Amino acid sequence: MIEQPKLSALSGQVENLIEWLASYGASEAGGVTRLLYDPSWRSAQRAIESRMAEIGLLPRYDDAGNLFGRMAGRDPEARVVLTGSHVDTVTGGGKYDGAYGIVAALIAAEYLLARYGPPLKPIEVVSLCEEEGSRFPMTYWGSGRITGVKSREETAGLADANGVTFERAMREAGFGFGRHPAPERSDLECFIELHIEQGQILEREGQSIGIVSHIVGQRRYDITVTGESNHAGTTPMRWRRDAMSTAAALISVLMNRANEDGAGLVATVGRMEVKPNVGNVIAREVTFSLDVRHGDAAVIRAFCEECFRAFDVIAAEHGTSVAIRKWMDEPPVAMDEGLGSAAEDILRTAGIPYRSMTSGAGHDSQVFGTFCPTALLFVPSRGGLSHSPAEFTETEDLERGVKLLIDLLHKLAY
Template structure:
């Protein structure tokens, strides 16, 4: 299907566009910071809007700041083939996470319009306003509003680290005042997301493309251990109610159990708060995070229940108490078999190496996947590094992803 497309020209386009979009929110370390509704975010969305309009597409925002670029179809009754990713980043993130999916969609639709004209079904590019949860304690704000999973009425209490509410930030950026259409969509035929892997599997196995079959489910907790503060020098070890010692044993247990699991489960403790957090005082309170992921919801449930049962024993042995706060419970989501089979057939015909795989990271595709047929496609990440200025994918790999997206969109919309 692809014709008159010189690989060298496409490579140059990809490289230029990666640097172009990374310039919005760039810092001296080579990282990129675009947080929901901040000035860098606004500038990036406006730049993408200008690019959409330059291609001759119709650009529009919804009322939470998702940006769409529409290529109208010949069939007025046809539903929309949607493709894209998220524009926001973590603090000091890389150039490719989310951004590549937007860039690839722009390039793919530009090619299709130039060489094949108007499609049968409408194609829309989406630059989703938020996925990462970097500014506010929530995730998937963009895709969640489109699919009806989230709405503005339930987030009035949400604030960032500076005490600015989500409502305030949204309105300061020009959204949330009903000046734009409602974000919820009922006209989507499917969603296609092209993304960097953010892991090492494709690189280690020498595969060019990852076809995701499932996105793992996630449970996240804040777990607090309550003990008693006392003098570090005058309190004998056997009389202590040490919250830190208790938490350390719990974290060790988690790691041992997760390592012994042979089904792909992962468990991570990445954040800890200690009170009073003084070097010569026994800790009276320790809160640590817990992130558990697996492609099977029952496996996650059983792992957490088994660990928490042992936590109670450990807490009792140390004379401490424990409290659990579960703040995320996202079920695993299967990607659409028909779409993934279509991508697989394209790769087989082109003799491009690929791997069917599970995504250990969360993506907007898991939100869309419960709303409409969805496909998530990966290109390799060098060293598996992501959420870092060192995040990198070779241009050749990015190019293969764009070419796959062109063929897939042609199959779906033309």
């Protein structure tokens, strides 16, 4: 393990930079809102660009708005070791999600450059332009453009809640004109993302670091139940074709079977739309969302198939019909075993408690994970809270993550 600053020497730097980045998009309620290409997003990217230049990195944007700070390598043929995370937030989100990975990468790069000089392989810190999908119905725009899995054509017709089109927002922010290099990269050796867990496992088990082995697969559906509207007072229960009653029975099937699953599958119904949505009228139509996640695609498939067979039976019993629309089917993505083992070696030598784990949330690492060797590393989240102003990670845990990143970058690039 390389010589590093003591934890106490890092504490002020980590805390100050977290607060500094959180000031861009801060609200009076304590949350942070930086949506793709909005004024707070632009200010944050410009501030990070200035910080990169101050610590000796060469900053540049690509044409999607991803920001890179390059530490040139001594080997002109070497591929890039990329590290960072996303700068955007959800509306009213916390100050650590995404931002911590950028701050940690800046601190690590500054320390390595000052202590050891230029690396053998180039290191780049990236502030990815978008991951959350909070402004437009498009997630992983930043990492997706770098890896080539997202295209400009996919944004056609997309608009935010105020009717501003994706194309207009991008151009108002200064991107999409071809003035910057094309986003697609072919020179990456690996990607390392340091992130808060956004869950409770590390905190509950007293572990300081999580080394992610897989990011779970996700399926998302819109499920619509169609029945018949009728008078709430004059229609006997046995003659009703009640879409709401059917939907309740279907959701009960989902929750009961998910609770019975012993392999860690999770199922969530988080949104519901009812028509005509009147208190004294039997519901004619109910549409609800379904989100299913697990580390094994076969488990997800079997769960959905079993539940959907039960749906048909229940709908027939209620005199209603069910239509199922699948709009997301993301397979599980494995992180690189070699990078994970390198992180484990560092943690064992330092005597830092850690565990291998899966990620139940999606991250840019799942996009990079099918493109180049990728490592996703977690630090604890207090109470598992995230996407909230209450999001918090102890400074000592933030510092340990930065120290791990310093060691890992040194091992890979020096």
